[in-house]
Amino acid sequence: MTYDLPPALPPTATPADYSRIHFDPAAVPAKRIVGLLACQRDPLLRSLNSRVVAARPASDAPLAQKGRDRKKKGSEASSAATSAAPSGAATPTGKLWEVELEDTVIFPEGGGQPWDTGVLRVRDANGSEHAFAVEACVRRGLDAVHRVRVPEGSSVDFATLEGADAVAEVHWDRRRDHMVTHTAQHLLSAVLDAKGLPTLSWGMGQFPSIDAPYVELPRGLTWAEAQAAEEECNAHIREGLKVWIDVTMQGDNGEVRDDERAGDVERExxxxxxxxxxxxxxxxNITGVDRNACCGTQCPDLSHVGFLHVLPPGTPHLSDTPSSTTPTRLYFVAGPRAIAHLQHASRELSRAGQAVNVGRNDLHERVAKIEANRFEQAEGAKAMKGELARLVADAAAGTPGSVVALHRAEKATHDFDFLSAVAGAWCDARSADTIVLTSAVPAAPPALLLVQSKDHDRAKAVFDAVKAALAGSDKARVKGGGARGRYMAKVDGKWGKGEAEALERVLAELRA
Known part of the structure; x- marks a missing residue:
């Protein structure tokens, strides 16, 4: 048996049986608690006449969206966001007030879904209507608390607003994006759960982000698995499967009798x-597909989702091996966010094609060819650097002295791999001696230092002496170390005449 919660909400396209209350609401107070808010009973309702129950000054500190961006079984995650204002928006001015209403269409976040924003309309003492921005709405216990921005000099005295009539309006584009994404997540999680892949957590960035939301799964998927899940989800979306909400009292463990969901298993x-x-x-509930506890706003049927796309996982597209055997995020987009994501991806695809001077359809082939050429050139360059290292080592092998220094200033060989190759070849020819290699590219610090010898103790002694000479009074300038006859370090700052002279002095002392 289901009950109505008076007074009735204004009519929308939401079916009358969307919110099914399975307890007698006679004792429900006029001030609606979170769980029975108008936005939760009718997700398509955009505005509501209400009454102010409480108003008090708020902290100016920005709120963080609740949830975690990491796996934690037993809790849902939402993306961390520190402000309801879009990126790049001007810093709001005026005082923040916390306002509670008898009922509201502005959702106070929950279940991984970010809060709504909107407008609060109230009248001043002269009867003139004023609109104030609702920057956030949060849950405190059972209460939905609106954070309302009141400009300096406003003729509305919020300190005396309790009991006044008010109109709450939700910013629909934001709500629709969050709501469609949330319903799509329920659908995708249900489809994957039926395949033995339960959702460990999920997250979404708040509007107007076009970043792909995700569900975290026990393992990664193959391309074929991701595509199969997408196709199954879109088949349900095309069917326009009905979605509805069963509402029971907290602590009531009685079974909800509902023929529409007979045979459904609660997912989690x-x-x-x-x-x-x-x-x-x-x-x-999604007819024949899912039943899951949730406090968020959900579409009345899957046709509102429109389309769901699962982003291909990181494994090669023809591989039958999952991308990972550990918990992994599977990204997806749906509804308005899928359209925005597609538009962005399409433009980026065109820009990428222009960058390599091919049409979009030929981009994959061209990039594969470029990568093959790059690999071939890298292998060739590696072989040439190896040969050059041997030539440099051979040339230095004839330099007299027990400690030989070699300095380079070529960007192409400014790396420890090349210096190590030179040192290795040199030590093969001069097994009893020590080589000190430095490399410094003008205007591109840090410089590189490498000391190597087959006499491990000698190598360490030379390295410590050179390091101290180059560091001078700044002990943190030279960072590095080593073992077994090879020591490497980076020298911060510019390499100039002073460094060259300091190196020559310490080497002269070591040779003495």
Whole structure:
């Protein structure tokens, strides 16, 4: 048996049986708790006449979206975000107030879904209407708390607003993006769970981000598995499967009787926040596909999702081996975010094609060819550097002295691999001596230092002496170390005449 919660909400396209209350709501107070908010009972309702229950000054400190961007079984994750304002938006001015309403269409975040933003309309003492930005809405216990920005000099006195009529309006583009993404996540998680891949966590960036949300799975997928999951999800979307919410009292373990979900198995129960007591439990149902506890706003049917795309995983596209055997994020996009993601990807594809002077359809072939050529050239360069290293070592092998210094200033050979190759070849020819190699490219610090000898103790003594001479009074300038006859370090700052002279002095002392 289901019950109605009076007063009725304004009519929308949401079916009357979307929110199914399975307890007598006679004792439900006029101030709606989180779980029974208008935005949760009718996700398509965009504005609502309400009444101010409380208003108080708020902290100016920015709020962080709740949730975690890491796996934790038993909890849902949302992307971390520190402000409801879009990136690049001007810093808001005026005072923040916390406002509670009898009911609201502005969702206070939960279940991994970021909060809504919107507008609060109230009248001043003269009856003139004023609109104020709702920058965030958060849950505190059972209450939805709106953070409202009040400009300096406003004629509305929020300190005396309690009991006043108010109109709450949700920013629809943001709500739609979050809601569609959340419903798509439920669908994708249900499809994957049926394949033995339960969702460990999930996350989404808040609007207007076009970053792909994700579900975290016990292992990675192959391209074929990801494509199969996408096709199954889109088949359900094309069917326009019905979505509805069962609402029960918190702590009521009685079974909800509902013929529409007969045979469905509850996918998972994430648990509820510790500070949410005395409220309700909401289960989101997708006909024949899913039943899962959730406090977020969900589309009334899957046709609102429009399309879901699973981004290909990192494994090669023809491989039948999963991309990972450890917990891995699978990214997806749906609804408005899928369109924005497609537009962005299409433009980037065109730019990439222009960068290599081919059409979009030929980009993959051209990039594969470029990569093959790059690998071939890298192998050739590696062989040439090896040959050059031997030539340099042979030339230095005739230099007299027990400690030989060699300095280079070529960008192409400014790396420890080349210096090590030179040192190795030199030590093969001069097994009893020590070589000190330095490399410094003008205007491109740090310089490189390598000391090597088959006499391990001698190599360490030379390295320590050279390091101290180059560091001078700044002991942190030369960073590095080594073992077994090879020592390497980076020398911060510019390499100039002073460094060259300091090196020559210490080498002269070592040769004496």
């Amino acid at each position: 129960f994430r648990g509820i926040p510790k500070d949410y007591t005395g409220g309700v439990i909401r289960h989101c």
